[in-house]
Amino acid sequence: MxxxxxxxxxxxxxxxxxxxxxxxxxxxxxxxxxxxxxxxxxxxxxxxxxxxxxxxxxxxxxxxxxxxxxxxxxxxxxxxxxLPFDFDQFEQLYDLRMVLETTAVHRLCETDRGINRQMLSDLANIWLVPLSQRSSDNAQVAEWDEAFHCALVAAAGNGEMARVHRDVTDRIRIIRRLDFTMQPRIDATYDEHAKILKAVRANRGDQAAMLLRAHIETSQTEVRKITLHQMHLARHAAG
CATH class of the missing domain: 1.10.10.10 (Winged helix-like DNA-binding domain superfamily/Winged helix DNA-binding domain)
Known part of the structure; x- marks a missing residue:
């Protein structure tokens, strides 16, 4: 041990x-x-x-x-x-993730009861920074990205929703991390997270949910493309 x-x-x-x-x-x-x-x-x-x-x-x-x-x-x-990656299952998990996270941002914008504002401030310290202070370390950004989405749900104050979201996060982690293998995706993540945070802090729930939905859908599409490409390269190298 x-x-x-x-x-x-x-x-x-x-x-x-x-x-x-x-x-x-x-x-x-x-x-x-x-x-x-x-x-x-x-x-x-x-x-x-x-x-x-x-x-x-x-x-x-x-x-x-x-x-x-x-x-x-x-x-x-x-x-x-x-086993082959079960993309149908991953898509179902992404759908569930989207429901949980968009519900959470609406709650963050509509009530103060049970909301953890300090968690939102901590997120701002990472994502609302000048270009010169952005990280280009893909492993670090992948970790921060996961923490960003978990914190949005946790800050909304519903413990059961946060627990389910953590389980979904763990199950999609193996392919989700591929979204940060290219610098343009890291740049896009910073830009998109910043917009989502600004909308939440301004209590614009519909806008925050729309931005979050688009962010997750784009990430989901990119991850699938990268996964299939990496699988092709790995098989070609092995052959």
């Missing part, structure tokens, strides 16, 4: 324990997300064990977890296989 230390806002050290299976799970999920393992690839537990330098037990535990999430399947007497 590995101890990972995190610092809270109060500078209190918190120990989060990650098992070896957690580490294998995270690595295999990155392998799928970064197309080192492409849909259709077959492999065995022994091959993963040798590659990652761990025993088969954490590998098996990680694979069963990925199987439950729909990323791999076990083959009778012949190992495992990476």
């Amino acid at each position: 590995t101890a990972v230390y995190a610092t809270t806002a109060a500078d209190t050290d918190v120990v989060v324990f990650r098992t070896r299976a957690d580490e294998v799970y995270a690595q295999l999920k990155r392998d799928v997300a970064e197309f080192r393992m492409v849909p259709g690839d077959r492999f065995t537990e022994n091959e993963v064990s040798e590659r990652l330098g761990v025993s088969r037990t954490p590998v098996r535990q990680a694979l069963f977890r990925l199987q439950q999430e729909g990323f791999v399947e076990v083959l009778f007497r012949s190992g495992w296989r990476v």
